[in-house]
Amino acid sequence: MFHSTQGVQGPDPVAFPSGEADATAGGTPILELRDIRIEYKGHEVVHGVSLAVQRGEVIALIGPSGAGKSSLLRSINFLEQPSAGQILVNGQLVQGQSGSRGAIARNKSLAAHRRDVGMVFQQFNLFPHLTALENVVLAQVHSLNRSKEEAVARARQELAHVGLTGHEDKYPAKCSGGQQQRIAIARALAMDPQLMLFDEPTSSLDPELGVEVLNTMKRLASEGMTMLVVTHEMHFAEDVADRVVFMADGAIVEEGPAEQVMLRPSSERAKTFLSAVRGR
Amino acid sequence: MELLALLSSGIGQTLGITFGALALGAVLAVPLAALRRSELPVASTAAKILIEGIRGIPPIVWLLLIYFALGETDLKLTTFQASVIGLGIVSTAYIAEIYRSGLEAIPSGQFEAADALGMPFGAKFFRVITPQAATVVIPPLATFAIGLLKDSALASVIGAQDITFRAFQEAQANLNGLTVFMWAALLYILLSIPIAALARYTGSRLTRKVAA
Ligand SMILES: Nc1ncnc2c1ncn2[C@@H]1O[C@H](COP(=O)(O)OP(=O)(O)OP(=O)(O)O)[C@@H](O)[C@H]1O
Ligand SMILES: [Mg+2]
Numbered sequence: 001m002f003h004s005t006q007g008v009q010g011p012d013p014v015a016f017p018s019g020e021a022d023a024t025a026g027g028t029p030i031l032e033l034r035d036i037r038i039e040y041k042g043h044e045v046v047h048g049v050s051l052a053v054q055r056g057e058v059i060a061l062i063g064p065s066g067a068g069k070s071s072l073l074r075s076i077n078f079l080e081q082p083s084a085g086q087i088l089v090n091g092q093l094v095q096g097q098s099g100s101r102g103a104i105a106r107n108k109s110l111a112a113h114r115r116d117v118g119m120v121f122q123q124f125n126l127f128p129h130l131t132a133l134e135n136v137v138l139a140q141v142h143s144l145n146r147s148k149e150e151a152v153a154r155a156r157q158e159l160a161h162v163g164l165t166g167h168e169d170k171y172p173a174k175c176s177g178g179q180q181q182r183i184a185i186a187r188a189l190a191m192d193p194q195l196m197l198f199d200e201p202t203s204s205l206d207p208e209l210g211v212e213v214l215n216t217m218k219r220l221a222s223e224g225m226t227m228l229v230v231t232h233e234m235h236f237a238e239d240v241a242d243r244v245v246f247m248a249d250g251a252i253v254e255e256g257p258a259e260q261v262m263l264r265p266s267s268e269r270a271k272t273f274l275s276a277v278r279g280r
Numbered sequence: 281m282e283l284l285a286l287l288s289s290g291i292g293q294t295l296g297i298t299f300g301a302l303a304l305g306a307v308l309a310v311p312l313a314a315l316r317r318s319e320l321p322v323a324s325t326a327a328k329i330l331i332e333g334i335r336g337i338p339p340i341v342w343l344l345l346i347y348f349a350l351g352e353t354d355l356k357l358t359t360f361q362a363s364v365i366g367l368g369i370v371s372t373a374y375i376a377e378i379y380r381s382g383l384e385a386i387p388s389g390q391f392e393a394a395d396a397l398g399m400p401f402g403a404k405f406f407r408v409i410t411p412q413a414a415t416v417v418i419p420p421l422a423t424f425a426i427g428l429l430k431d432s433a434l435a436s437v438i439g440a441q442d443i444t445f446r447a448f449q450e451a452q453a454n455l456n457g458l459t460v461f462m463w464a465a466l467l468y469i470l471l472s473i474p475i476a477a478l479a480r481y482t483g484s485r486l487t488r489k490v491a492a
Contacts, residue, residue, distance in 0.1 A: 079392050115398035125393035129411045139394075142403035191397060 028091040030055045030195055030226050031076065036085035038071045038250075046071050047250045048085070053195065058227045060241035060258065062234075064273055068250040069230040073197050076228070077117045078110060089116060089194065115143055118188030118196040122203050124180045126172040126187070132159060132179075133168040136187045144191065151190075158186035162216050178209030182216055195226035202233060214240075234277055238262045246270045286450055287463055290443035293360055295471065297432040297442060300364035302425055305371025312372060313379035327376070334373035340434045342366045347438040363435035371428060378420045382413035415483065422479025426472045433468075443467055 029052035038046035046068040053059060061069050074080040076087060078094075087094045094113050127135050136155035140146045146154070159168055162182035172180050181201055188196060198217065202210035214236055221227055221240050231237060237244050237258060244261035246254045246269070254267045265271050315327035337345075343366040350357045350365075357365075386409060394404040436445035447464040451457035 077396055079395060111398040111400060113398075114396055117396075119393075119396035121389060121393065123387075123389050125387075125389035127390065127393070127408055127412075138403075138407060139397035139399050142400065142407065143398040187397070 027054065029053055029088070030057075030090060031228070032086075032088040032091075033072075033076070034086040034088070036072065036075055036087070037083045038068065038075055038080055039083045044083070045250050046075070046082075049247075049250075049252055051245065051252065051255075053226060053228060055226055056224045057243060058221045058225075058241045059229065060237035060244045061228060061230045061247060062232070062237055062244060062273070063247035063253075067247040069247055070199050072247070073199050073228065073230050076197060077114045077119055079119075089113065111143065115191050116194045118191060118193030120181070120184050120188055120196065120198045120201050122200040124172070124177070124184045124204075126180055126184055128172050131169050131171055132164065132175065132183045132186075135172070135183055136190050139187070140190050154190050155186070158190045159183070161189065162186045163212070176209055177205045178212040181205065181213045185213075185216055185220075189220075195228065196220065198227065198229040198231070200230055200232060202231070232277065234262070234274070246273065248273070283450065283456075283460065284463060287443055287446050287460070287467055290441060290446040291467070291471070293435075293440055293442040293445075294429070294432055294468075296360065297363045297367060297435050297440060298425070298429045301367035301371050301432070302428055304364060304368030305375045306421075308368070308372040309375035309379055312376035313383065316376060316380050317383060331373045331376055334369060339367060339370045339431050340437060342370055343434055343438050359435070359439040359441075362438060363432070363440045367428065367431065367435070370431075371424070374424055375421065378417055378424065379413070381420070382417035383409070385416040386412050418479055418483045422476060422483075425475050425479070429472055429475065430468060 031051075031053040033049060033051045035048045035050055036046060037044060037048050045066075049068075049072055051059075061073065063069055071080050075082045094109065127138065130138060133152065133155050136158055137148070137151045140151035140154060141148060144151075156165075156168065159165060162185050164179060164182055164186065167175065167179060167183075170179075172183065175183065185196075185201075201217065202213050205213065210233070214233065217227070217229070217236070218240050229236065229241070241258040243255065244258045245252055246261060246265070246267070248269045254261055254265060254270045261270065262274065265274055312327055312331065315323050316331065318324045318327070334342075343363060346366040346369070347359070347362045350362060390408055390412065391404070394408045399408070432442060433444040435442055436448060439445070443464050447460045451460045454460075
């Protein structure tokens with residue numbers, strides 16, 4: 001079979017030459033989701049979502065509970081296995097995906113992909129038996145094969161970056177929720193991710209602690225980090241996000257520049273949702 | 281005192297059988313527990329049947345089975361080795377269930393965080409999961425070890441020369457059973473104390489780190 005570098009469209013796992021996506025908008029997307037479907041025990045909850053994220057973009061993913069926001073976000077690094085669809089990073093299909101059963105990435109390239117994609121969870125998921133510093137060091141040593149010294153130096157730097165100098169030797173249980181979430185952010189940043197995923201990073205925090213985390217995220221955004229953030233913080237979506245994606249019932253209902261979606265939504269679903277959350 | 285010296289000559293085999301079976305079980309229980317937790321229903325059901333099967337047979341019967349089964353073959357096993365294998369099989373099933381409860385106590389977020397960081401299986405297992413599972417696993421494992429120390433007395437039935445075997449011989453020879461077995465009882469208690477202490481120490485050290 002000829003390996004054409006031009007015009008190969010469709011389900012074949014062929015990496016696009018960078019020229020192709022340039023034609024659309026702003027260069028090859030750093031992340032592209034194509035027709036992602038997710039099901040749990042045969043019940044489909046995400047019905048073919050496509051989304052392109054450009055380098056440096058901050059996208060807020062909003063929508064009612066059960067919309068499939070977390071499922072979609074988690075499928076990006078295969079914590080949830082999509083039942084169909086494709087995931088491309090810098091135009092490269094994440095390896096090992098094929099067939100109608102969709103993306104199956106279960107090899108070395110999966111680990112490499114996951115290192116490129118930082119993830120911050122609602123429940124922090126820090127390693128409780130390790131100090132803040134050790135939490136940030138561990139994967140650097142075991143996933144990136146950095147030397148212990150290099151990893152420690154980098155961990156100190158990232159902890160400083162999130163405002164936690166002086167807390168290096170504390171165990172997570174001795175830290176506030178806001179501190180824990182910032183340790184988790186530092187842990188992800190130390191891997192030099194190309195993009196960061198956040199799943200309701202402030203939802204389990206008291207408002208005043210959530211602010212610490214939101215400020216950290218704002219700074220990351222201003223430093224040019226590409227971020228995809230599932231959030232119920234409408235201020236974050238309005239003020240920090242470049243683009244807002246509104247999901248309901250497993251599909252993207254509306255997306256556009258933050259200002260447009262947040263202030264002048266066109267769909268009834270988005271209007272209802274936004275007035276309901278704002279009314280609270 | 282001569283009596284105590286005689287009984288003490290059985291300590292080696294008692295401890296040998298106990299720790300031999302414990303080590304065998306601790307190792308073999310790893311794949312069994314992994315199988316038990318497998319997402320493949322066939323694998324987890326097979327593991328479950330195996331575990332229930334092993335536990336459904338009295339340890340003494342296991343010892344006799346191994347003893348007679350291996351007697352039929354060319355393998356020349358000592359009574360000591362047969363005891364370690366027999367009780368090791370029993371231990372495997374119990375320890376697999378202990379491991380499983382340890383793994384189940386770890387929130388799925390811990391596995392997810394390690395996965396999301398691209399950690400290879402070995403690092404995830406030994407640096408993230410095992411240290412946390414250990415705090416959950418050590419207390420029941422210590423309880424099991426003490427139980428096994430006592431169950432090791434069953435090995436005397438197939439002729440392993442442990443404390444109980446020596447006591448039984450002495451009692452038959454000199455008709456001083458009560459005294460002999462009181463000393464034997466004391467010896468078992470003394471042996472179990474360091475196991476319990478060690479377990480408590482390790483357990484508390486590990487827990488202190490993780491607890492709030
Ligand atoms: N592990 C799972 N097993 C079965 N069903 C699931 C699982 N996870 C999610 N679901 C279902 O999938 C649908 C989408 O869930 P998801 O968590 O992705 O929504 P969400 O938009 O993140 O909601 P929320 O705002 O409440 O976090 C829901 O109906 C949910 O019940
Ligand atoms: Mg969610």
